[in-house]
Amino acid sequence: MGFDNHLPTRRELLVGSGALFAWSQMPRIARAEGRDPRLLVIVLRGALDGLGAVAPVGDPDWISLRGDRALLLDGKPPALPLDAFFALNPAMPNLHRLYRSGKAAIVHAAATPYRERSHFDGQDVLESGFTRPGATASGWLNRALLAMESGGGVDPRGSRALGIGSVTPLVVRGAAPVMTWVPQKLLPASQDTQNRLLDLYQHTDPKLATVLQARMKLASLGGAPGGGDPMSDDPTLMPPGVARVRAYFAEAAGTAARYLAKSDGPRVGAMGFVGWDTHIAEGAASGQLYNLLGALDGAFAAIETNMGEAWKETVVAVVTEFGRTARVNGTEGTDHGTGTVAFLIGGGLTGGRVIADWPGLKPAQLFEDRDLKPTTDLRAVLKGLLRDHLRVDEKVLAETVFPGSADVKPMGGLVG
Amino acid sequence: MSNSAKAEAVLALHRFGMGPRPGSVAAVGTDPRGALIAELDRPLTLTAAAVLPTSAKAYRTVADANARRAARAKQAQQQAKKQQATAAPVMSEDQAQPQGQGQNKDAAEMAAKQAAEAVPDPGRPIYLQEAKLRMEAALAADIGFAERLVWFWSNHFCISAFKIQSMSGAYEREAVRANALGRFADLLQAAEGHPAMLFYLDNLGSMGANSIAGINRSRGLNENIAREIMELHTLGVRTGYTQDDVISFANVMTGWTLVPPGDNPEHGGEFIFNPRLHEPGGQTVLGKRYEQEDAEQGRAVLRDLAAHPATATHIATKLARHFVADEPPPALVEQMAKTFRDTEGDLKQVAIAMVSSDEAWRGPPSKLKRPSEWGIGMVRATGITAVDPERFTGGQQLLGEGLWRPSAPKGYPDDEASWIDGIGRRLDIANNFAERITGMADPQAIIEDVFASQISPEVKQAVGRAESRQQALALLFMSADFQRR
Numbered sequence: 001m002g003f004d005n006h007l008p009t010r011r012e013l014l015v016g017s018g019a020l021f022a023w024s025q026m027p028r029i030a031r032a033e034g035r036d037p038r039l040l041v042i043v044l045r046g047a048l049d050g051l052g053a054v055a056p057v058g059d060p061d062w063i064s065l066r067g068d069r070a071l072l073l074d075g076k077p078p079a080l081p082l083d084a085f086f087a088l089n090p091a092m093p094n095l096h097r098l099y100r101s102g103k104a105a106i107v108h109a110a111a112t113p114y115r116e117r118s119h120f121d122g123q124d125v126l127e128s129g130f131t132r133p134g135a136t137a138s139g140w141l142n143r144a145l146l147a148m149e150s151g152g153g154v155d156p157r158g159s160r161a162l163g164i165g166s167v168t169p170l171v172v173r174g175a176a177p178v179m180t181w182v183p184q185k186l187l188p189a190s191q192d193t194q195n196r197l198l199d200l201y202q203h204t205d206p207k208l209a210t211v212l213q214a215r216m217k218l219a220s221l222g223g224a225p226g227g228g229d230p231m232s233d234d235p236t237l238m239p240p241g242v243a244r245v246r247a248y249f250a251e252a253a254g255t256a257a258r259y260l261a262k263s264d265g266p267r268v269g270a271m272g273f274v275g276w277d278t279h280i281a282e283g284a285a286s287g288q289l290y291n292l293l294g295a296l297d298g299a300f301a302a303i304e305t306n307m308g309e310a311w312k313e314t315v316v317a318v319v320t321e322f323g324r325t326a327r328v329n330g331t332e333g334t335d336h337g338t339g340t341v342a343f344l345i346g347g348g349l350t351g352g353r354v355i356a357d358w359p360g361l362k363p364a365q366l367f368e369d370r371d372l373k374p375t376t377d378l379r380a381v382l383k384g385l386l387r388d389h390l391r392v393d394e395k396v397l398a399e400t401v402f403p404g405s406a407d408v409k410p411m412g413g414l415v416g
Numbered sequence: 417m418s419n420s421a422k423a424e425a426v427l428a429l430h431r432f433g434m435g436p437r438p439g440s441v442a443a444v445g446t447d448p449r450g451a452l453i454a455e456l457d458r459p460l461t462l463t464a465a466a467v468l469p470t471s472a473k474a475y476r477t478v479a480d481a482n483a484r485r486a487a488r489a490k491q492a493q494q495q496a497k498k499q500q501a502t503a504a505p506v507m508s509e510d511q512a513q514p515q516g517q518g519q520n521k522d523a524a525e526m527a528a529k530q531a532a533e534a535v536p537d538p539g540r541p542i543y544l545q546e547a548k549l550r551m552e553a554a555l556a557a558d559i560g561f562a563e564r565l566v567w568f569w570s571n572h573f574c575i576s577a578f579k580i581q582s583m584s585g586a587y588e589r590e591a592v593r594a595n596a597l598g599r600f601a602d603l604l605q606a607a608e609g610h611p612a613m614l615f616y617l618d619n620l621g622s623m624g625a626n627s628i629a630g631i632n633r634s635r636g637l638n639e640n641i642a643r644e645i646m647e648l649h650t651l652g653v654r655t656g657y658t659q660d661d662v663i664s665f666a667n668v669m670t671g672w673t674l675v676p677p678g679d680n681p682e683h684g685g686e687f688i689f690n691p692r693l694h695e696p697g698g699q700t701v702l703g704k705r706y707e708q709e710d711a712e713q714g715r716a717v718l719r720d721l722a723a724h725p726a727t728a729t730h731i732a733t734k735l736a737r738h739f740v741a742d743e744p745p746p747a748l749v750e751q752m753a754k755t756f757r758d759t760e761g762d763l764k765q766v767a768i769a770m771v772s773s774d775e776a777w778r779g780p781p782s783k784l785k786r787p788s789e790w791g792i793g794m795v796r797a798t799g800i801t802a803v804d805p806e807r808f809t810g811g812q813q814l815l816g817e818g819l820w821r822p823s824a825p826k827g828y829p830d831d832e833a834s835w836i837d838g839i840g841r842r843l844d845i846a847n848n849f850a851e852r853i854t855g856m857a858d859p860q861a862i863i864e865d866v867f868a869s870q871i872s873p874e875v876k877q878a879v880g881r882a883e884s885r886q887q888a889l890a891l892l893f894m895s896a897d898f899q900r901r
Contacts, residue, residue, distance in 0.1 A: 045824070117643070118653045120826050133654075137833055168837040178837065189847035193887050197843065197894050200878045205896035207832075208839055215840030274823040279618045279640045330636025331621045336643070368659070 037348060037389050038260045038314045040303065041141055041171055041270040042253070044296075045123060046277030048320040050340030051372060052284035053092075053293060054106050054354065058085035061361035069328050071284055082106065086354045089284060091294035094301045095343065099352060104345040105414065107381050108356035111322060111374030117336035119277065122321030127171035129379070129402045140401050141268055142174030144386050147396040162218075162269035164256050172270040177210065179218040179259075179266060218259070242291045249273060249295040254302030261310040268390075273299075276320060279333040300345055312347035315389050315415060319378060325370050326361060337371035342381060348389060348415050355381075355411070377408045384411035421446045422868040428452060430781065430901035432739060432771060434560025435793025441868045443558040452561045452771045456764055460562055460593050462549050469542065471586035471612055472675075475685030478539045478582040479677035485535040492531035496524040539581040546585020547819050548805040554792045555801050562597065565767060567788065568738050569596045570820075573607040573649060574827040575616040577820040583685075584820040587612035600731065600761030601722035608645060608718060609711075611674035611687050617641035617825065624670045624695020637695075642666035644825045650721040652730035661702055667695040668706060668714050728756040734830070735766065740776050741783060742831045748775035781900040784832040787815035789901075790842065794849060794893045797866050798857040811845050843894055850889035859888040871897050 055071035056062050057079060063070050071079040071089060079087035080096040086108065088096050098104035114125040114133070121133035129140025145161055161172040162179050172178050189197075194216055201209035252271055259265045275292055282289050296318070307314050323340025339359070344351065359365050359373035367373040379402045386392040386401065387410045398406040417425070422441055428448035429436045444451045469477060500523070554563045570592045577584040591610040595603035607613055614620055622638035623630040630636055642665035647653045671694030677684030689711035698707040704720065706713050721727060732752035736744035748770070755762075755769040770776050785793065791811055795803060809819045815838055822828050829835075859879050863871055875895040882888035892898060 116654075117659070118647055119824060121653055163837060168833075173833055189843045189890060190887075192883065193847060193890055194843065196878060196882070196887070197891055200874055200891060200895060203874045204872060205900070207836065208896055208899070211836050211839045212843070277824070279638055280621070329638055330623060330625075330630070331618060331638045332635075333618075333638070335639045 036310070036313055037267065038307070038310055039141075039268045039385065039390060040253075040256055040260060040314070040316045041169075041268075042296075042299075042316060042318045043123070043127065043169055043171060043270065043272040044276045044318065044320040045119070045272050045274045046320075047119060047122070047322050047324055047336055048276045048340055049278060049282060049284065049289060049324040049334050049337075050108060050110075051323070051326060052278075052282060052289050052334070053089050054082070054108055054341045055079055055087050055089070056085060056108075056358065056361065057081075057087045059358070059361050065326055065361050066328060069282070069284060069332070075285060077285065082354055085358070086356075089290065089293050091290045092297040094297045094304075095345065098300065098304075098345050102352035103347055103349055104343065105349060105351035106354045107342040107344065107376055107378075108354055109339040109359050109372055109374055110342050110376040110378045110381065111339050112378050114322065115338065117322065117338075119321060119336070124170065126319060126321045126378070127169060129382075131404050137170075138174030139169070139171035139270070140382070141171045141270055142176045142178070144390065144392050144397075144401045145176040145268060146174070147392050147401065148390060162256060162259050162266040164252050164269065164271035169270045169272045172268070177214050179214045242295075245275070245291065246295040246298050249299040250302040253299035254306045257303040257306035257314075260314070261307050278324070279329070279335060280331045282328070282333045303345075304347075307347075315344065315346040315348045315385055317382065317385060318343035318345075319382075323372055326366050326372050327370070338367045339372035339374035342378060344381070344385070344414065350413055350416055376411075377405075379405050379408045380411045381414070383408065384414045386410075388412065389415045417441070417446060417868075419870070423870045424448050424777075426867060426870040427777070427781065427901070429559060430785075430793070431776075431783070432559070432561045432564065434554045434557060434563060434789070435796050436866045436868075437555070437796035438799045438866055440558055440796075440866075449771050452559060453768050455557070455559050455561050456597055456767060458562065460566065460596060462553055462589060462593070464549050464552075465546075465589055468545055468549070468589075469586065471583040471590055471610070472683070472685035474539075474542050474582040474586055475580075475611065475674075476677045476681065477542070478537070479684065481535055481538050483678065485532040488531040488535055489528035493524045493528040496527040500524070543577060543581050543584060543820075544805040544809070546588075547809050548803065550585065550588070550819075551792060551795075551803050551805065551808055552801065555796055555803070560796075561767075561771075564739075564789075565763075566593050566596045568735065569603065569763075571822070571827040572734065573603070573613070574822050574825065575612045575820065576822055577818075580612050580615045583612035583615070588820070595763075597764040597767070598762075599722075600727070600756070600763055601719055603763065604649065604718050604722050605715060607649070608641070608669075608714075609672065609687055611685055614641065614672055614674060614687070617644055619669055620673045621693075622666065622670050623693040624667050626697075627670060627695050628692045629690075630693070630695070637663070637666050637670065639663065639666045641669055641672075645718075646721065648826055650730070651724055651726040655726040655730070657702060664699040665701050665717060668699050668701065668717050670694045672711065672714060722761055725757065728753040728761070731761075732756055732766070735770060736776075738830045739770060739783075741779050745775040745779070748773050751775075782832075783901050784835055785899055785901055786828065786830070786835060787817040787838065787842070788812055788819070790893075790899060791815070791845070793898065794846065797862055797893070797898075798853055799866075800853070800856075811849075815841055815845065839894075839899075842899075843890065846890045846893040847886070850886045850893070854884075854886045854889065857885075857889060859885060859892055862889075862892065867897075871895070 057073055071087060073079055073081060073087055077090040079090055081087050082099060095104055112125045113131045114122050124133040127139045128136050130136055142161060161176055163169055163172045168178055198209060198212050201212055256269045256271055260269055278289050281287060284290060303316060304311055319342050320340055322338055324334035324337040329335050357375040359375050363369050365373060383397045383402060386397055387394055392401065394410060397410065425441045425444035425448055426436055428444055429440055432452055554560055557563050570588045573592060575584060575587055587610055591606040595606050618638045618640040623635060625636050639662050643662045646657050651657060671690050673688060673690050673693060675683045675686050675688045691710060698705055701717050706716055708716050732749045736749050736752060740748060751773055752766050752769050755766050759765045812819050817828050863869060863876060863879065875897050878891050879888045882891055
């Protein structure tokens with residue numbers, strides 16, 4: 001049931017000429033291929049240490065580079081073998097299982113075009129899809145959505161984007177409407193109060209009206225669980241222990257999946273997880289990075305479960321603004337770097353492999369003698385997913401979704 | 417007061433203050449600029465905070481509790497093991513059952529956990545007391561311009577209570593509040609030299625490769641504080657500093673650390689320069705050579721960063737963006753930057769330059785209040801002067817702006833796009849708040865007395881037609897008139 005052909009509810013009648021009306025003006029493209037793909041983007045904010053997540057255990061320089069902090073196949077705990085060269089952080093058994101069944105791929109030594117080391121600029125480039133920071137206020141996923149609405153191969157009825165969290169990730173911000181879901185605790189205001197407020201906004205502040213309307217639409221889809229909210233005790237202030245981080249990741253990712261799975265829900269979504277800026281005591285094999293990767297692994301399981309039937313048409317792309325220094329710093333952590341990994345999971349994926357043009361770890365092979373050298377442009381991966389999974393036109397990808405990326409060819413063969 | 421004077425007073429309260437409260441429109445009077453400037457002459461000190469611990473004391477208190485917790489846990493574990501040993505008959509190795517052993521081990525761990533949890537964490541009560549005083553200062557201010565400046569600078573020089581809860585409130589009082597109307601260079605020195613910041617930005621154990629500790633312990637440098645000082649606190653990103661500047665500055669900052677609490681019950685948690693960690697010799701930062709010894713080297717770099725023209729522009733832009741518009745008028749920014757440069761970073765003069773400029777008043781109320789401003793404004797409007805810090809900080813956390821808990825050193829953003837999608841969440845909070853205060857707040861009276869009737873006819877109508885007082889209050893607090901400034 002699409003937004004454009006179901007019977008209007010009382011609320012939508014009240015809504016009048018707001019965003020829902022604009023929605024019904026959008027072209028209705030038949031699902032010619034009989035597909036209904038979903039794409040979820042997870043941004044790991046703070047810069048994930050790619051070498052701590054997926055270790056090049058077959059590289060002769062690996063152990064000398066990381067010393068006793070190196071993940072090893074015979075380490076404690078042992079890293080999980082991926083192929084003859086790479087091994088996965090032991091905190092991620094779910095990802096390992098998905099990888100072995102061909103439903104996960106890992107891209108290594110990848111980076112956006114950004115070559116400086118500011119988190120905030122790096123995230124801006126990662127999410128905006130532009131080659132320099134501060135260039136635009138919209139994200140590549142939102143612009144891809146607009147392209148689909150104006151003639152792509154995916155049914156647009158669900159193409160309203162989903163943002164998870166109190167602050168909407170830049171990657172989904174833009175002209176296409178965004179719905180936001182935040183882990184729920186308070187009893188929401190009554191439907192009537194919402195309607196009256198919407199009416200007030202429509203007469204005084206159209207921007208606020210659009211946002212409120214999107215939220216009401218999302219609530220009516222009913223994706224949020226009725227009870228058992230792990231954040232509900234006191235969502236506020238205790239230092240986030242491992243269990244709470246795990247619960248939060250699983251709750252947030254699981255809810256995103258529940259919305260994306262719905263027949264009339266959104267088809268693309270984005271969320272961010274913070275905490276990856278491991279300057280001190282990184283703890284790849286046991287410690288903070290291990291715990292975070294474990295929580296992320298739990299989020300993957302929650303997505304797979306909650307996607308249900310839609311899992312087979314799902315791709316999840318997990319990306320970060322840049323990597324970390326190849327060597328351990330003076331405080332058992334790593335500083336801001338360049339090349340890192342991206343995780344791709346989902347039933348729609350042709351996986352079971354690590355995609356890497358391995359640059360090597362000798363000092364001369366490192367970027368500026370400090371970081372893993374990026375050999376794969378992350379935009380090639382994302383463009384490949386958008387072209388082959390969502391069927392976004394290649395020209396549009398090169399010009400508006402990732403402007404100035406004509407030379408970066410979409411990576412083929414990731415889905416299908 | 418004429419209607420236009422009332423309207424300007426309400427704008428002053430929303431844009432530069434903490435929002436209207438009973439009597440505040442009259443307090444602003446007919447000269448809003450003068451009233452804002454006059455407020456900057458009053459002392460910013462929180463007299464009620466005299467009873468609260470200093471940052472070092474708070475840090476020691478939490479460290480002591482942690483040590484006590486570890487000791488209790490160890491004791492309980494040993495006790496449990498001893499009991500198991502006496503309770504279980506002597507078994508030879510081959511009789512031992514792995515499962516039974518596991519249970520014994522679990523029981524010992526459980527006992528340890530329970531013993532540890534019996535020692536309360538003093539960090540959270542300290543945090544809540546600090547939060548309460550901060551909020552009540554914002555509620556008590558006639559206008560709240562000075563408090564807004566404290567909030568601004570606290571966010572600019574943010575730390576995170578996720579990492580260092582014990583010191584978070586005291587840090588704001590000691591480093592930020594004490595210097596928010598002084599010179600930027602002093603504020604910068606106070607913030608970067610504060611143990612909470614050195615802890616937050618990972619400088620405590622950073623050591624030069626050629627320092628005594630660096631040689632003996634073969635650990636080394638952490639770049640974090642050097643990068644964030646240049647990128648976020650002073651020059652701003654992409655202003656010309658290089659990776660080499662970051663590394664040199666990080667070397668300069670080695671040795672800036674705190675007294676370990678376990679070693680020193682009197683001074684633990686206080687700032688100390690530890691020469692053993694400090695990289696010896698001169699360093700070149702932004703093309704200038706610094707040959708000073710010890711902490712004076714860092715102080716000299718900070719002085720130069722504070723005086724750098726890029727810093728003036730960065731600070732002026734950020735202040736104007738916070739108070740006036742997401743895209744502030746360039747002429748206003750330039751005027752503020754010029755004042756910053758001309759007065760050697762006198763922050764009071766920069767604030768005065770802002771409110772004295774017509775550009776700061778001319779634009780429509782386009783800024784969406786941040787959740788913290790909106791929340792405190794809601795409480796002020798009702799005339800309530802005391803808050804439950806647990807509830808209030810919880811609400812802020814739900815709205816994505818937890819007090820002293822930004823997720824990154826950049827602090828909370830100051831643009832509409834970052835916050836507008838939280839509007840639905842605000843409605844839940846407003847609705848909840850309206851429900852609790854419905855017996856003591858009359859929406860019509862708030863419109864007439866607090867807002868001096870300076871509110872759009874649509875809002876008046878919606879409030880007038882509401883089905884209940886609660887609904888009327890929720891609509892009022894959610895209206896664009898109240899959310900935007």
